[in-house]
Amino acid sequence: MEKGKGLGRRWAIDLTENSTPSSREFPDPLGFDRASQDQDDLTVSRQKKEAEAAWKSQKAWEVAQAPFKNLMMMGFMMWMAGSTVHLFSIGITFSALWQPISALQGVGKVFEPYKDSRVDILAPKLLFIALNLAGLALGIWKLNTLGLLPTHASDWVSSLPPAQEVEYSGGGFPLH
Incomplete structure (x- = not known):
């Protein structure tokens, strides 16, 4: 006869049988409380959610401050x-x-x-918008310094004379 066939195993326990005692029939060990374990699970999940919210808030502020680096680089390049x-x-x-x-x-x-x-992203959004508007203002300022912005009426109407450039110079030594 083949090994294991036809003979029941002497030390095998069938855990799918309904005749085995359930875990509720055994008392909890000393110092163990099922209610405190459930409460600990709730506390851990709450702490994880709070940590995730703090991480999201921190990352939102980092993203909001990113245009400042670009602003400094662009100013230097201009x-x-x-x-x-x-x-x-x-x-x-x-x-x-x-x-x-x-x-x-x-x-x-x-x-x-x-x-x-749980994360307020209004303030980071406003900072992001303000820094990008500052970058836009920097670009418009550069357009003005290049003389490419229409700042006088003659820039719009061809029949008007162009604006007179006024240049001031100072310094030097008086010659008396």
Whole structure:
């Protein structure tokens, strides 16, 4: 006869039988309380949710402050480009205008991963918007320094004479 066939195993226990005693029939060990275990599970899950909310809030603030780094870099690049109209300065100025505009169009998508009922993302959104508006203002200022903004009536009407440039110079030594 083959081994294990036809003979019941002497030390095997069938745990699927209903005749085995249930775990409720045995008393809990000393110091063990099922209610405190359930309460501990609730506390742990609450702590995990609070930690996740704190992480989301921190990441939302990091994303909101990211345009500041771009603002400093763009300001330096504009300064290095100078105030003459040439390809590099126009490219830098276009980039300085385009980046904040595209960032402002996608504010909702940027902060979508951080939406949560426990996380207030209004303040990070407002900071993000303010920094991008500052970047846009920097680009407009550069357009003005390049002389590409229409700031006088003659820029709009061809029959008017162009604005007179007024230049002031100071310093030096008086010659008496």
